[in-house]
Amino acid sequence: MSKGKLREEEIRRIIRADDEWEPVGPTPMPSLTDLRNWDFRLLDTYEPFYAPFCDLCCLCTFGKCDLTGDKKGACGIDIAAQQARWILICSLMGTAAHGAHGRHMIEHLIEKYGEDFKIDLGSQVNVEAPIIRTVMGLKPENLGDLRKAIEYVEREMIHLVSATHMGQEGSYRDFESKAFHAGMLDHVALEAADIAQIVGYGLPTSIADTALVDLGWGAIDVKKPTIVVVGHNAVTANAIVDYLRQHDLYDKVEVAGLCCTALDMTRYDSGAKVIGPLSRQRFFLKAGLADVVVTDEQCVVTDIPQMASEAGAAMVACSDKICYGLEEASAKTADEILQDMLENQKQFLILDSEKAAEVIVRAALALAPVRQERKKIMTQEEAALVSAKCRGTCEACNRACPNLLPINVAINQARQGDFAKLGSVFLRCIGCAKCEEACVNDIPIQKVMQAAAASDTYKIRAGRGPIHDVEIRKVGSPIVLGTIPGVVLFAGCSNFPGDIDDVAWLAEELARRKYIVTLSGCAAMAASMRKDEDGKTIYEKYIPEFDAGCIVNVGSCVSNAHVVGAAIKIANIFATLPNRANFELMADYILNRVGACGVVWGPYSQKALSIGTGAVRWGIPVVLGPHGSKYRRLFMSKKEAGDWNVIDGRTKQVVNTEEPTPEHMMLVTETKERALVTIIKQCFRRNDTPPGRAIKLNSYISAYKQVIGGLPDDLQNFVRTEKEIPIVYKREVIAYLKEVGWKPKTVLSLPTIIGTYETKVPIEATIK
Amino acid sequence: MASELMTMPYYKVNILTGTKAAKVVSEPAEAASIIDKATNPLYVFGAEVIDSPVGDKLLIDFALDIAKSRNIPICATAHVKKKMMELGVLPDSTYDIIEIVHFLKDKNWMGVRGKGFHDLVLFTGVRCDLAERGLSTLKHFAPHLKTFAICRRSHPNADFAVPIITKTEKWRGYLEGVIGELGTA
Numbered sequence: 001m002s003k004g005k006l007r008e009e010e011i012r013r014i015i016r017a018d019d020e021w022e023p024v025g026p027t028p029m030p031s032l033t034d035l036r037n038w039d040f041r042l043l044d045t046y047e048p049f050y051a052p053f054c055d056l057c058c059l060c061t062f063g064k065c066d067l068t069g070d071k072k073g074a075c076g077i078d079i080a081a082q083q084a085r086w087i088l089i090c091s092l093m094g095t096a097a098h099g100a101h102g103r104h105m106i107e108h109l110i111e112k113y114g115e116d117f118k119i120d121l122g123s124q125v126n127v128e129a130p131i132i133r134t135v136m137g138l139k140p141e142n143l144g145d146l147r148k149a150i151e152y153v154e155r156e157m158i159h160l161v162s163a164t165h166m167g168q169e170g171s172y173r174d175f176e177s178k179a180f181h182a183g184m185l186d187h188v189a190l191e192a193a194d195i196a197q198i199v200g201y202g203l204p205t206s207i208a209d210t211a212l213v214d215l216g217w218g219a220i221d222v223k224k225p226t227i228v229v230v231g232h233n234a235v236t237a238n239a240i241v242d243y244l245r246q247h248d249l250y251d252k253v254e255v256a257g258l259c260c261t262a263l264d265m266t267r268y269d270s271g272a273k274v275i276g277p278l279s280r281q282r283f284f285l286k287a288g289l290a291d292v293v294v295t296d297e298q299c300v301v302t303d304i305p306q307m308a309s310e311a312g313a314a315m316v317a318c319s320d321k322i323c324y325g326l327e328e329a330s331a332k333t334a335d336e337i338l339q340d341m342l343e344n345q346k347q348f349l350i351l352d353s354e355k356a357a358e359v360i361v362r363a364a365l366a367l368a369p370v371r372q373e374r375k376k377i378m379t380q381e382e383a384a385l386v387s388a389k390c391r392g393t394c395e396a397c398n399r400a401c402p403n404l405l406p407i408n409v410a411i412n413q414a415r416q417g418d419f420a421k422l423g424s425v426f427l428r429c430i431g432c433a434k435c436e437e438a439c440v441n442d443i444p445i446q447k448v449m450q451a452a453a454a455s456d457t458y459k460i461r462a463g464r465g466p467i468h469d470v471e472i473r474k475v476g477s478p479i480v481l482g483t484i485p486g487v488v489l490f491a492g493c494s495n496f497p498g499d500i501d502d503v504a505w506l507a508e509e510l511a512r513r514k515y516i517v518t519l520s521g522c523a524a525m526a527a528s529m530r531k532d533e534d535g536k537t538i539y540e541k542y543i544p545e546f547d548a549g550c551i552v553n554v555g556s557c558v559s560n561a562h563v564v565g566a567a568i569k570i571a572n573i574f575a576t577l578p579n580r581a582n583f584e585l586m587a588d589y590i591l592n593r594v595g596a597c598g599v600v601w602g603p604y605s606q607k608a609l610s611i612g613t614g615a616v617r618w619g620i621p622v623v624l625g626p627h628g629s630k631y632r633r634l635f636m637s638k639k640e641a642g643d644w645n646v647i648d649g650r651t652k653q654v655v656n657t658e659e660p661t662p663e664h665m666m667l668v669t670e671t672k673e674r675a676l677v678t679i680i681k682q683c684f685r686r687n688d689t690p691p692g693r694a695i696k697l698n699s700y701i702s703a704y705k706q707v708i709g710g711l712p713d714d715l716q717n718f719v720r721t722e723k724e725i726p727i728v729y730k731r732e733v734i735a736y737l738k739e740v741g742w743k744p745k746t747v748l749s750l751p752t753i754i755g756t757y758e759t760k761v762p763i764e765a766t767i768k
Numbered sequence: 769m770a771s772e773l774m775t776m777p778y779y780k781v782n783i784l785t786g787t788k789a790a791k792v793v794s795e796p797a798e799a800a801s802i803i804d805k806a807t808n809p810l811y812v813f814g815a816e817v818i819d820s821p822v823g824d825k826l827l828i829d830f831a832l833d834i835a836k837s838r839n840i841p842i843c844a845t846a847h848v849k850k851k852m853m854e855l856g857v858l859p860d861s862t863y864d865i866i867e868i869v870h871f872l873k874d875k876n877w878m879g880v881r882g883k884g885f886h887d888l889v890l891f892t893g894v895r896c897d898l899a900e901r902g903l904s905t906l907k908h909f910a911p912h913l914k915t916f917a918i919c920r921r922s923h924p925n926a927d928f929a930v931p932i933i934t935k936t937e938k939w940r941g942y943l944e945g946v947i948g949e950l951g952t953a
Contacts (some may be wrong), residue, residue: 049866049869049870049873049905050905050908050909051869051901051902051904051905052786052904052905052908053785053901053904054785054786055784055785055786055787055788055904055908056785056786056787066786066787068786068787068788068907068908069788069907069908069911070911079908080909395934398778399778399779399780400780401779402780402781402897404779404781404895404896404897434780497895626895626897626898627897629866629897629898629901629902630897630901632901634866636866636867636870638871638874639867664867667864667866667867668865668866668898669846669864669866670814670815670845670846670864670865670894670895670898671815671846671847673846673847674815674845674846674847674864678864707847707850708847708849708850708862709847709849709850709853710849710853712862713861713862
């Protein structure tokens with residue numbers, strides 16, 4: 001069903017098409033199939049790779065249906081389409097989570113300030129919403145416009161969800177196209193949500209050098225009344241900060257957070273503290289150090305009420321997404337709620353954020369004096385005692401561990417007073433507590449870890465929000481030429497395969513090779529949990545600018561939008577290509593000319609999947625840690641045997657570049673070492689100039705020699721001319737290329753895949 | 769009597785949710801026989817071969833002996849190549865685990881030595897949850913080949929799997945048994 005005239009007119013009204021900031025491009029507010037040809041063009045080169053997690057389909061009552069191999073379900077679906085359907089479903093979950101967050105944040109702020117409240121991101125940011133501008137064709141001016149963005153996301157999602165019903169879509173390629181659509185919508189929602197909170201709460205913008213904030217459970221002064229907020233929506237957390245300020249209590253109460261609420265709270269007030277990522281939720285809450293536990297939304301472990309109750313802490317839920325069966329108490333007075341809370345240990349849902357803040361602070365003040373005895377972590381002597389029954393032989397804990405950790409050995413050694421192994425297990429623990437559940441001796445393993453966990457305090461830089469236009473003007477040219485070897489975003493969760501600080505290692509290896517390193521969310525937190533010999537974290541060592549060799553924390557999950565936005569701004573500000581309703585033009589530019597790569601080293605959530613899937617549609621490849629294989633879908637090329645045809649923008653002729661760049665669009669690597677060389681390789685672009693490619697090859701070869709050994713055996717795919725061979729490796733590389741029969745390849749300065757598939761975008765549009 | 773099937777591996781994250789499970793290869797002689805029958809096998813080494821001790825040796829020492837016994841080409845995934853170079857051996861391929869699985873799906877791919885598709889792929893030392901996903905891919909999308917997970921944690925999505933072996937001495941015995949049965953090429 002194509003768009004009708006009335007809908008086209010409606011879209012023009014929504015985006016104020018007559019505003020003349022740029023002409024409206026070919027795809028304003030694209031619907032499900034408007035970018036399908038672009039998607040299919042990507043899929044031609046980067047085939048979906050499926051790794052089924054389940055061989056059955058249990059979604060309708062025709063089944064269960066066995067889809068093994070070439071079998072089909074009763075509805076006719078095959079295993080590939082079923083995997084793609086799951087990907088769409090999970091991407092929609094992620095998009096819905098970010099979209100609902102945005103919807104709540106924007107409505108809350110509209111209630112407070114009105115829909116005409118202006119968007120002003122400061123003197124350094126004129127292109128305020130590159131994603132919304134590109135996807136929708138709307139230049140948002142106020143909170144009301146951000147609501148329009150969320151409404152667009154919601155409208156599209158109803159069609160996408162519909163497509164997952166039995167007897168709807170049947171092609172894995174179309175499911176993937178729809179998942180791309182969901183991912184792109186996710187980015188619209190991310191951008192709307194973060195812009196709203198930046199302007200509504202006065203979060204940092206147009207500044208790079210944001211405050212250094214304390215991180216780590218040891219940073220919390222638990223002698224004070226302690227409030228811990230958990231989740232990804234800082235509306236209530238910020239209200240708590242406001243209440244403390246208004247009542248002159250800020251230095252008397254400790255406010256700390258787990259997951260992205262913590263990051264956003266520290267953007268609001270740098271006196272707040274970050275305990276850590278999702279993987280530390282159970283560890284910290286079971287320790288009983290919080291007097292009041294506050295939940296908002298997303299990535300909140302679902303047994304928090306039980307943990308809070310066991311720890312004798314008060315607990316307040318603040319989001320309609322997570323109600324836990326609790327009584328909603330917004331209509332009651334704070335005194336009434338507090339009485340029930342303190343006398344009967346009753347937990348409440350309080351959706352009124354101001355009321356929740358008052359109750360939470362007053363509860364913390366009342367509880368802290370009587371809870372001091374409970375705010376003690378387990379000693380090594382106590383830990384050895386409760387572990388006494390372990391003999392390390394049943395291995396039930398190991399078998400239950402989704403991160404494959406040798407818990408039995410660690411607990412058995414702890415029993416004997418040696419906590420070194422348990423300390424190293426803690427660094428790799430994802431905090432699921434499946435080990436405790438499996439333990440035949442009921443050893444409280446998460447608590448025992450308290451005796452082994454280092455309580456260091458780390459420094460993380462508060463999220464800085466958007467990348468500045470002036471920064472884009474400075475780095476645009478070297479990024480496109482390749483002389484800045486790449487822009488890398490570490491995003492996502494804390495389901496790390498190895499040590500929690502591996503992200504810091506990766507970030508630093510890249511920064512010292514002059515990549516622009518950006519981080520967000522739980523990855524940004526984990527990256528702070530590694531100190532050098534001088535006790536400094538990467539945030540203290542590297543300049544927080546969007547420039548070569550710098551490290552930038554953009555903020556929480558929703559701040560990921562700013563890194564994608566930076567890639568768009570390179571096309572729009574540096575290359576002066578129009579972005580208004582011009583998705584394909586922007587994505588094509590990024591794919592061919594902007595050496596950007598996303599990394600989700602600890603993936604677990606559907607949100608990370610939707611972010612990553614959206615990135616691929618923008619032409620940004622994504623590297624995942626091993627747990628990412630459980631998303632069950634990747635995008636991979638056939639390397640040198642793939643389709644690497646592009647149009648030479650100057651001659652308009654099809655050219656087979658014979659170079660697989662970027663080589664894959666989504667893949668998993670097993671180890672951090674392999675991830676390093678893979679990330680470097682994913683930043684190669686066809687537009688690289690010979691000097692730029694030489695710099696990138698230098699990084700690739702040096703990293704490969706460092707962590708894998710010898711010369712990479714695919715150099716022949718990426719060396720186009722002898723000029724590109726790094727001088728320091730010249731003799732060695734030439735000998736290798738001769739041995740494998742390398743031949744020079746074409747170097748293009750205006751490569752584009754526009755024109756290699758059916759599109760409304762003319763080739764001329766790619767050239768300014 | 770039907771062969772024993774592996775549905776419940778060591779790690780619960782790898783429990784089979786399906787109908788086609790691996791045949792458990794309990795005897796080293798049977799394992800050697802499976803390898804012997806292959807005309808163009810491939811051995812995929814995962815990162816754990818270089819840091820998993822088996823008694824006083826490393827897992828890679830045993831895996832190399834198996835590969836050498838039948839001149840089986842090796843794909844060194846992750847950063848295994850570095851250790852192999854230290855041991856004086858060069859792998860035939862350095863594709864990472866997902867890349868090699870991606871190419872193995874394609875019957876028309878010529879294999880790491882250009883001899884056509886591999887009819888048997890052995891896996892050792894790949895992180896168990898990741899290995900299981902790759903084996904699932906091959907189970908569904910590569911009907912032209914068989915997979916054999918030579919891993920003590922066992923893998924239901926393989927065609928052939930070693931049973932769960934928790935004792936290191938037994939694991940060493942199994943590996944030595946396979947090597948002994950294969951003898952030298």
